[in-house]
Amino acid sequence: MTNIDWTQRFSTGANEMRGSALRIIFKETRKPGMISLAGGTPAPAVFPVEDIAAASERAIIQKTIDSLQYGLTEGYTPLREYLAERMNGNGFKIGADQVQITVGSQQAIDIVGRLFLDPGTQVAIEDPTYMSVITAWAPLRPAYLPIKMEEDGLDVDALDAMLKSGVKPAFLYTISAFQNPMGVTISMEKRRRLIEIAAKYGMPIVEDDPYGELVFEGKPMPPLAALDCQMHGELRHVIYMSTFSKLVSPGLRTAWAVGPKEVVAKMTLAKQGMDLHASALSQVIVHEVCVDGLLERHVPLIRQTYKTRRDALLSALEEQMPDGFHWTKPAGGMFVWLTMPDNFDSQKLVRLALDRLVAFVPGFSFYANGGPANTARLSFANPSPEMLHEGVRRLVEAIKAY
Numbered sequence: 001m002t003n004i005d006w007t008q009r010f011s012t013g014a015n016e017m018r019g020s021a022l023r024i025i026f027k028e029t030r031k032p033g034m035i036s037l038a039g040g041t042p043a044p045a046v047f048p049v050e051d052i053a054a055a056s057e058r059a060i061i062q063k064t065i066d067s068l069q070y071g072l073t074e075g076y077t078p079l080r081e082y083l084a085e086r087m088n089g090n091g092f093k094i095g096a097d098q099v100q101i102t103v104g105s106q107q108a109i110d111i112v113g114r115l116f117l118d119p120g121t122q123v124a125i126e127d128p129t130y131m132s133v134i135t136a137w138a139p140l141r142p143a144y145l146p147i148k149m150e151e152d153g154l155d156v157d158a159l160d161a162m163l164k165s166g167v168k169p170a171f172l173y174t175i176s177a178f179q180n181p182m183g184v185t186i187s188m189e190k191r192r193r194l195i196e197i198a199a200k201y202g203m204p205i206v207e208d209d210p211y212g213e214l215v216f217e218g219k220p221m222p223p224l225a226a227l228d229c230q231m232h233g234e235l236r237h238v239i240y241m242s243t244f245s246k247l248v249s250p251g252l253r254t255a256w257a258v259g260p261k262e263v264v265a266k267m268t269l270a271k272q273g274m275d276l277h278a279s280a281l282s283q284v285i286v287h288e289v290c291v292d293g294l295l296e297r298h299v300p301l302i303r304q305t306y307k308t309r310r311d312a313l314l315s316a317l318e319e320q321m322p323d324g325f326h327w328t329k330p331a332g333g334m335f336v337w338l339t340m341p342d343n344f345d346s347q348k349l350v351r352l353a354l355d356r357l358v359a360f361v362p363g364f365s366f367y368a369n370g371g372p373a374n375t376a377r378l379s380f381a382n383p384s385p386e387m388l389h390e391g392v393r394r395l396v397e398a399i400k401a402y
């Protein structure tokens with residue numbers, strides 16, 4: 001009998017796959033009494049349980065074939081039509097044939113990688129960025145061009161200078177509003193400039209927008225994709241993705257991507273080989289709750305819940321944090337980004353914090369090419385305001401012990 005050496009058998013891409021170094025932290029967040037500022041998950045308190053239960057029954061009993069039979073790879077047509085109409089109400093100019101339903105935005109990220117990246121392909125990326133993008137694209141081995149982040153979004157001048165010097169990234173990946181992990185949002189002025197730059201250099205933009213609607217004051221800013229439609233009469237430069245994960249429920253795994261027709265057709269082809277289509281049942285449920293007006297009723301409640309929690313976290317930080325610590329003040333979303341004095345290593349601090357029953361995510365995992373050790377992501381979405389105050393108290397104890 002010969003033993004198989006699996007590492008030798010795996011593809012180069014498979015051997016590039018890495019588990020998250022954060023699994024240990026996420027495992028520890030389940031400990032009794034732990035206050036977790038680590039998770040990026042929505043608050044279960046805002047799951048619209050009754051609406052989803054009623055919609056599920058309607059989906060199965062009244063829309064049996066739509067929900068229980070195989071469906072189209074593009075997605076459930078009424079849901080695509082609903083989304084196109086809703087986005088057009090927000091400044092897009094797209095047809096339902098430009099909407100691809102995906103299994104979470106995570107799948108749209110995976111598909112975009114497969115469509116555009118070969119080993120060594122350059123990608124402009126925010127520094128720091130969403131860590132699961134780095135995980136998703138690792139097997140494809142792209143070369144990252146990190147763009148510095150500022151309080152009003154990525155450093156557009158730096159991007160412009162890079163493009164001017166002749167560098168041609170396959171695309172820019174950006175989380176335009178309430179960015180994960182920093183909580184910052186691209187200003188209106190920078191949004192316009194980004195679309196101008198995309199047009200000038202013919203650079204595609206991949207806009208990931210799971211949080212844009214979770215704005216705490218005023219109205220959401222127009223996505224880059226909407227501006228592209230307005231400035232060019234149609235969607236030309238932006239591949240846009242958003243998700244029901246933060247608006248309805250992540251367990252339904254229903255999201256959507258929008259782009260120029262040629263790109264969406266390729267996305268559909270890629271998806272066909274991956275899973276034929278997203279869950280038909282989930283899509284019908286989501287469509288049922290949407291046409292029932294859930295988003296109009298429910299999104300204001302989510303905003304209010306997270307706003308109260310953001311206020312609690314910011315005031316706790318203000319009251320308790322020692323000198324030398326700085327943090328972002330997000331106007332929406334779920335995350336605050338903490339910068340510590342230079343001599344702090346947040347990977348070491350997190351051990352002391354976990355011992356004191358508070359968890360956060362060390363910043364290092366959000367940098368595609370590595371970055372400073374003294375940063376951390378704090379999420380305010382899950383703990384109650386009282387727990388956020390207590391969580392910061394424990395964090396400050398850990399800092400003192402450090």
Ligand SMILES: Cc1ncc(COP(=O)(O)O)c(C=O)c1O
Pocket residue numbers: 040103104105106107130175180208210242243244245250254255
């Ligand atoms: C920036 C960003 N993109 C994509 C996702 C994935 O979302 P989904 O649940 O739709 O796969 C997340 C989830 O936290 C995220 O923060």
